[in-house]
Amino acid sequence: MTDILDRLRSAVGDAHVLTADAEVAAFVVDWTGTYAGRALAVVRPGSTAEVADVVAACHEAGVAIVPQGGNTGLVGGGVPDPSGEEVVLSLGRMRSVRDVDPVAGTITVDAGVVLADLHTAAEAVDRLFPMSLGSEGSCTIGGNLATNAGGTAVLRYGMTRELVLGLEVVLPDGRVWDGLRGLRKDNTGYDLTQLFVGSEGTLGVITGAVLRLFPATPRHATAWVAVPSVDAAVSLLGLAQSRAGAHLSTFEIANRQAVDLVLAHLPGASDPISEPSDWYVLVELAGAATEDGLDDALEAILGDAVEAGLAADAAIAGSPAQRTALWALREGISEAQKVEGATLKHDVTLPIASLATWAADMVPVLEEVLPGIRPVTYGHVGDGNLHYNISAPVGGDDALLAAAPDLSRAIYDSVAAGRGSISAEHGLGRSKAVAGSSYKSGVEVDLMRALKHALDPRGLMNPGVLLP
Amino acid sequence: MTDILDRLRSAVGDAHVLTADAEVAAFVVDWTGTYAGRALAVVRPGSTAEVADVVAACHEAGVAIVPQGGNTGLVGGGVPDPSGEEVVLSLGRMRSVRDVDPVAGTITVDAGVVLADLHTAAEAVDRLFPMSLGSEGSCTIGGNLATNAGGTAVLRYGMTRELVLGLEVVLPDGRVWDGLRGLRKDNTGYDLTQLFVGSEGTLGVITGAVLRLFPATPRHATAWVAVPSVDAAVSLLGLAQSRAGAHLSTFEIANRQAVDLVLAHLPGASDPISEPSDWYVLVELAGAATEDGLDDALEAILGDAVEAGLAADAAIAGSPAQRTALWALREGISEAQKVEGATLKHDVTLPIASLATWAADMVPVLEEVLPGIRPVTYGHVGDGNLHYNISAPVGGDDALLAAAPDLSRAIYDSVAAGRGSISAEHGLGRSKAVAGSSYKSGVEVDLMRALKHALDPRGLMNPGVLLP
Incomplete structure (x- = not known):
């Protein structure tokens, strides 16, 4: 030693x-x-x-x-x-931005660059690096790449894997693969880049990356919308997509329980809509500096939504400060839930069309396992992705921990039956490595093991993570 | 036997x-x-x-x-x-469309479905499957996936790998991997789908796929533009991107030699611009049925381009028939060059900023190897991708074939020095398997061989293709 x-x-x-x-x-x-x-x-x-x-x-x-x-x-x-x-x-000491090329639309960075610093570097050349997460002030791009992070901009720009052009990786034997190419098109062999993205450190160590930059979108129109149901939210999504097209950049959902926790635990949080609602949507359009009319477009969409019964009320941000306040209602949920007490987290995707039914059907199933559970449901409804978190019954933290395996199994079984995913964006890590494999076919697990063995035959890279 | x-x-x-x-x-x-x-x-x-x-x-x-x-x-x-x-x-007998879901934006198909039939199936539900190739009347989606095909819609929608959500693959030992998931987000292990896309049949046989559908774009504004240089074309691209944003769907380039071949060999082809130019661009904006003003936007962009010296003249299509005629000038090049005689094909990417210099510098280098060569240069300038094809000197087919290795080596050396790719979208196949490996690092070739060995240890899947 x-x-x-x-x-x-x-x-x-x-x-x-x-x-x-x-x-x-x-x-x-x-x-x-x-x-x-x-x-x-x-x-x-x-x-x-x-x-x-x-x-x-x-x-x-x-x-x-x-x-x-x-x-x-x-x-x-x-x-x-x-x-x-x-x-x-x-990787925290490796935080250099190696190169920025606004014409090619690329930025080359060390793995340890903090996501918020990457945003700043892109903004400095009037470009956008779109990935946006609650943890962007401390998460690093290397971690985002290793876990194929999602976040609130997936609807418009895709997951992390859609934002990367090339990687530099230290392989399990210490050799360096220099795949730092910024080309949009390169058909000269297997896609090694995408193999490492999302591999959670089990195939090598990502040390650098070439990422895509997009035109800056400094104009925003943002609204917090009270909607009667998940179904209504999905219909409102369809309306916003057909009317706002490529400008639609955010479409997030949260239930009342989630908002209550934020209002209770986050200093300064306030409810922008007086009449309480079972569900809320955060919707945002974003555009270039020259693009006027985003507010008008959003107002028109929401007006039609209210008329069609898809929304009860809406608060449109009238200033950057109001926009920040609306975003805080969504971004503060995870933190607020941590303050509240024990939480059982799930991060599931389902086909969007079955999302509403699934969420409604789940509650009585879980109530039967543990009466009084509080489903704190929020997430990226535009991607079919819900963070279906369970807060303990009031005063029942221990009961929640005891019932956790049964609750999670009920949720995962139901997701698998609906051809969804038990990990939409968080990855498998240690907590879902066993479940991840158990819901896959034997052929698929064999394929994954064959790849792991090919690149890391001694099994020294992050053992126990991703594969049990 | x-x-x-x-x-x-x-x-x-x-x-x-x-x-x-x-x-x-x-x-x-x-x-x-x-x-x-x-x-x-x-x-x-x-x-x-x-x-x-x-x-x-x-x-x-x-x-x-x-x-x-x-x-x-x-x-x-x-x-x-x-x-x-x-x-x-x-796979030609497997041509069923298994499922179309316009709400989720997915279509599930057999590998043998012809690309044009896939277009038709998407249009039937008012959606777009954007991949567009000269060979779309006979190429199959399985081949497109196996080669990660590019084409004229990459600028807006990306390569084939960006259009696929899930695959069904028969593995080299005959087992079937069912990865036919239509989820936008699924972080439960290595990205097997992207490993098979672009693997050119060397890791298994793709038998089915879930593909992404997009909102239909039945409105088009299309122009054939005479530009003075590759440099001017790249500047015009920047102008069109900042002005037309997400509506810009096509930006193709062709040199005069390429257009001359089409005019000489394709029945009915005619030059829409009277004054000859060294270079031409095909530019197209596309939008939803409700989107007016595409023609006005294109006219304004081209007007400014002429004023700025980026374009000499332009012909805007005034009818669907005129649009087809303009597209034929671009799509007919490959066929026309085949009729003309021996051709040495190259399919290279370079960083867009260095494209103009590279193309200009290449000509004297090749002239020295074989005087009288005719570079027929065209391709997807918006992606940094040129089809840099060499037609033989008039009457010199044999000389071209004799000089082919030297010509290709000069081109590939120059591309490699500029950190480009020697195969942007055609893949390596048999013709570039050796070159593909020789321009990669030993580490990268080792990684590719390790993956090949892991999935096809007996080496029975398309031997000699992709890896030498």
Whole structure:
């Protein structure tokens, strides 16, 4: 053990190999607090060459590696197991923007660049990097790529995998694959880039990426809309899509329970619509600086929606501050739910057409498992993706934890029966590795294992994550 | 040999195992006429189960398989080698549209569906399947997926890989992977779909797919524009992008030599602009049925372009027939060049900013190798993708063939030096398998070989294609 630690210190410098409990504490527990592991060391390389050196050293010594970005994942995929034998490889010191090319529409970055800093770098050349997440102030692009992150801009711009053109990856044996190409078209072999995106650190360590930039959309029209049902929200989505076309950039849903938690726990949050509603939608149109009329278009859509019974009322942001306040109602849910107490998180996709029925049918099934549960339902209805989280019955945190396996199984069974996905955007990590495989065919699991074995035959890259 | 033929006949029926020379002729020579092989048999299964049976039989017997769609590929990837020992597996009988869901925006099809028929099926529900190729009347979606086809709609909608949500694949051992999911978001493991897209039949046989549909765009504004240079075309592209935004659906370039060939060889073709120009652009805006003003927008853009010196003149289509005529000038080039005589084809991408310089610098380099060569240059300038084809000096077909290796090497060296791609959209096939690997790093080739070995350890799927 001393040998490998010495080797790591010579790779990255003594100051960047952390072993003291106080120093490693922030790296071994995940954001949700559910996964608390231990680490042989936390290593913080400052360059691709140092990452390669660290990975080669671990490969030689047979030591497992857990790559980590901003440690904001929700499925325990970025923290070590309890053995104390794994090395956490944190990319947090690699935060250079290597190149920005607004004409080609590309930006080349280190894996450790924080998502919000990437936004800033794109804005500096009048471009947009669209990916937007609640954790964007601390998550890193390397983590976003490793987990194929989603967020609130998927409806218009797609998942992370649709935003990447090329990657630089340190392979499990320490060799570096330089796939940093910014070409839109390159048909010269297997798509290695897409193989690494979403592989959750189990096939190698992403150290750099070429990403797509889009025209800036500084104009916004934003509304918080009270809708009677999920069905109405889906119909309103169709109306907004046909009327606002490519300008529609956000279409998020939240139930009243979710909004109540935000109003209760987030300082300064206030309800923009006086009459309470079972469901709400956050809708936003975005356009170029020259594009006028977004507010008018949104008002017209919402007027027609009220007339058609798809909406009861709506609050349109009249200023940037009001826009921020409306967004806070949506972005604050996860944090507010954490304050409220124990939560059982699910991140499911279903075909959009069956979303409403599914959500309605689920409640009595879960009530039967644990009376008094509070479904806090929100998410990206435009993508068919709900964060179907269960808060404990009031005062019943322990009961929720005891019933968790049964509740999750009921939800996953129902999702699988509807040909949905049990992880829309969070990935499998440690928390869903077993479930992920159990809902797949044997052929599919075999294929995944064959790929894992081909790239990481010694099984040292993030073991126990993604594949059980 | 009799054994395997009997086994194949029992799998698909006697009528669908072709062995007579006259019957197999159309399946063993590629569209360009460059690759003429022989086959043990051409097998034409009618269902996924029959494909699986055929592949299992070949796997047991150790017989290699060449999957084939519409046999319109340009790099010899869909025809057998000269050994006479390979089985051609033609998907042409599998042409059912299995499901269309306009609300979810998905269509599920057999691999053998012809691209034009897929267009028709989408139009029937007022939707668009955007991929558009010169060969769309005969190419199949399975071939498009296996080669990650490009075409004239990439600028707006992306390559084939961006249009697919799920696949059904018969693996090299005959097992079927059912990945026919139509979800926009599904983060439950490695992206198997993207691994098979673009793998050119070397990892398995694609038998079905779930594809994305888009809102229909029946309104068009189309112009043929005389531009002074590639540089001017790139600037015009920037202007059109900032002014027409998401409506810009086509931006194609062609040099005068290319247009001359079309005018000489295609019946009914006529030059819409009287004064000859070195370069031309085909530009098209497309919108929904309710969207007026596309013609006005295009006219305004072109007016400004003429004023800024980016264009000399332009012809705007005033009717659907005129639109078809303008498109024929672009789509007819490949056919016209075939009639003219020997052609050396290249399909390269470069960063858009360096495209003009690259194209200009290339001519004297090639002239030195073979005086009198005629560069017929056209393609998808919006994607940085040129079809940089060389027609022989007049009467010099043999000289061109003799100089071909030197000419191609000069082009590929220059593309590699500019961090471009030697195959933007045609794939590697047989013709570029060696070159494809030689311009990649050893690490990248090793990665590709590891994947090939993991999925097809016996090397029976399209051997010699993609990887040498």
